[in-house]
Amino acid sequence: MSCTIFKNSETNKKIDDNTEHIITIGKYYPVRGDYSNIDEFTQNIIDIKKDDEMLDTKSAEYYYYKEAINYFIKRLLVILSDTEEYVLCVIPAHTKGTPLSGIRKIAKEVCSRLPKVIDGTGVLFRKYTVEKKSTGGLRDIQAEIHSIDMRNKDIVKDRQILLIDDVTTTGTSLNSGKHILIQSNVKLVVMFALAKTHE
Numbered sequence: 097m098s099c100t101i102f103k104n105s106e107t108n109k110k111i112d113d114n115t116e117h118i119i120t121i122g123k124y125y126p127v128r129g130d131y132s133n134i135d136e137f138t139q140n141i142i143d144i145k146k147d148d149e150m151l152d153t154k155s156a157e158y159y160y161y162k163e164a165i166n167y168f169i170k171r172l173l174v175i176l177s178d179t180e181e182y183v184l185c186v187i188p189a190h191t192k193g194t195p196l197s198g199i200r201k202i203a204k205e206v207c208s209r210l211p212k213v214i215d216g217t218g219v220l221f222r223k224y225t226v227e228k229k230s231t232g233g234l235r236d237i238q239a240e241i242h243s244i245d246m247r248n249k250d251i252v253k254d255r256q257i258l259l260i261d262d263v264t265t266t267g268t269s270l271n272s273g274k275h276i277l278i279q280s281n282v283k284l285v286v287m288f289a290l291a292k293t294h295e
Contacts, residue, residue, distance in 0.1 A: 185273065
């Protein structure tokens with residue numbers, strides 16, 4: 097099946113030619129203590145990774161969190177097809193269940209604005225809490241697959257899936273999610289991250 101998830105036919109062709117390809121829209125430069133030279137894209141990634149439930153809604157930090165979410169919603173609406181049907185799924189955060197996260201909020205809002213996109217943001221969930229990969233958690237694909245499960249499999253059956261994450265470094269999370277989704281007879285899984293870690 098040919099990919100029709102993106103407005104740009106060249107991007108769709110990249111998927112058709114290499115289904116292992118992870119599409120990204122920018123580079124994330126990890127901050128190692130010095131925030132003085134941080135670029136705007138990286139700052140937006142840092143802002144969406146903040147814990148929504150821990151932020152004071154009247155704080156500047158919350159304001160920048162909301163701004164960053166809106167920034168990525170706008171970026172996705174420019175590149176994603178608004179005429180094709182597909183399911184948008186999200187890699188779950190490191191904590192058990194499907195906790196609210198910046199990437200989940202972005203995905204849910206994109207689904208609400210693109211009428212043909214099916215909200216699959218709750219399909220994948222974390223069976224138990226795992227350590228964040230950015231703080232030393234395992235990047236082992238079998239361990240990652242074991243920590244994720246699916247619900248509402250009928251939502252994805254026989255459909256194109258856009259599987260989204262905020263940042264990819266080694267591709268472990270996205271490849272794990274793809275492996276799990278493929279077990280449910282989906283037509284195609286496209287792996288997508290807002291950013292690729294650049295050291």
